[in-house]
Amino acid sequence: MVEKTIRAAITEMREQFKAIGLDTPELDARLLAQGILGLRHEELLLNYNKLITDSECETLTAAARRRVLREPVSRILGTRAFWKSEFKISRETLDPRADSETLIEAALGYLGKAHPLSILDLGTGSGCLLLSLLHELPQATGVGVDISADAIQTAQQNAEDMHLSGRASFAALDWEDMKVDQPFDVVISNPPYIANAEIEKLEPEVRQYDPRLALAGGEDGLDCYRSIAKLLPQLLAKQGKVFLEIGYDQTEAVKGILAAGGFRVLQVVPDLAGHSRCVVAQRISQD
Numbered sequence: 298m299v300e301k302t303i304r305a306a307i308t309e310m311r312e313q314f315k316a317i318g319l320d321t322p323e324l325d326a327r328l329l330a331q332g333i334l335g336l337r338h339e340e341l342l343l344n345y346n347k348l349i350t351d352s353e354c355e356t357l358t359a360a361a362r363r364r365v366l367r368e369p370v371s372r373i374l375g376t377r378a379f380w381k382s383e384f385k386i387s388r389e390t391l392d393p394r395a396d397s398e399t400l401i402e403a404a405l406g407y408l409g410k411a412h413p414l415s416i417l418d419l420g421t422g423s424g425c426l427l428l429s430l431l432h433e434l435p436q437a438t439g440v441g442v443d444i445s446a447d448a449i450q451t452a453q454q455n456a457e458d459m460h461l462s463g464r465a466s467f468a469a470l471d472w473e474d475m476k477v478d479q480p481f482d483v484v485i486s487n488p489p490y491i492a493n494a495e496i497e498k499l500e501p502e503v504r505q506y507d508p509r510l511a512l513a514g515g516e517d518g519l520d521c522y523r524s525i526a527k528l529l530p531q532l533l534a535k536q537g538k539v540f541l542e543i544g545y546d547q548t549e550a551v552k553g554i555l556a557a558g559g560f561r562v563l564q565v566v567p568d569l570a571g572h573s574r575c576v577v578a579q580r581i582s583q584d
């Protein structure tokens with residue numbers, strides 16, 4: 298029987314994280330304690346001097362060991378907050394990024410709540426983009442596709458958890474193989490856009506734990522934009538809009554790819570850091 302308070306457990310984890318130079322040792326330790334002990338932030342503070350059980354102590358020790366190996370807190374806990382919901386994540390889903398909320402904000406600026414809309418999410422991962430939009434747009438329905446069957450399973454689970462299964466469907470396939478009877482009103486995508494050679498230079502949290510399939514955008518990082526631009530004429534309705542996440546330095550290249558495919562960029566929306574993050578486009582000719 299160990300006699301350890303929550304405070305002592307957090308301090309122990311924080312010191313381990315500090316020793317290996319993690320950026321936010323205290324926050325990481327608290328978040329792990331909160332997630333594993335099932336406490337909200339204010340409950341954690343109120344229970345700081347409470348003793349933890351042996352089994353909680355073992356679970357916290359194992360979690361701290363994983364964090365020391367640079368696994369992100371969200372992967373250890375298996376969930377990530379995105380927009381207004383908590384999303385389960387799994388081995389083959391990207392860990393959703395706050396930057397991608399720029400796409401949700403941009404899309405909501407263009408899409409009316411009162412109309413039925415169909416939305417296609419290319420490379421849905423955890424389903425965070427599609428499901429956040431469906432949560433905001435009660436008349437909308439949507440399809441999420443991903444080449445990873447594991448990601449699709451996780452997205453389906455998230456749809457169930459959010460009570461959105463009735464309006465969301467998912468398919469495990471390569472978007473290049475998509476056949477649609479009816480084009481969509483909206484296409485949204487956060488495709489893989491890191492140049493292959495850059496992946497090795499990323500933080501261990503990303504390069505070791507995010508799936509390569511979710512990161513690798515080919516030699517120049519632009520392969521998926523080329524592929525999506527080729528597919529858009531069949532996938533997107535004539536008056537439809539496309540919302541694409543981009544890397545901060547990809548604006549001109551993606552504009553060029555879209556223009557060559559017959560699409561005009563309406564807006565480039567920055568993220569909270571001021572970097573170009575979302576391209577909004579529609580067909581040049583809508584006849």
Ligand SMILES: C[S@@+](CC[C@H](N)C(=O)[O-])C[C@H]1O[C@@H](n2cnc3c(N)ncnc32)[C@H](O)[C@@H]1O
Pocket residue numbers: 389390391392393394397419420421422423424425426442443444445448470471472473486487488489490510511512
């Ligand atoms: C950057 S992640 C985005 C995931 C999620 N939409 C998000 O924003 O967190 C890109 C996703 O595209 C998927 N993907 C990559 N190539 C694909 C393809 N050819 N067809 C379908 N999905 C693909 C990956 O498996 C990955 O889940």
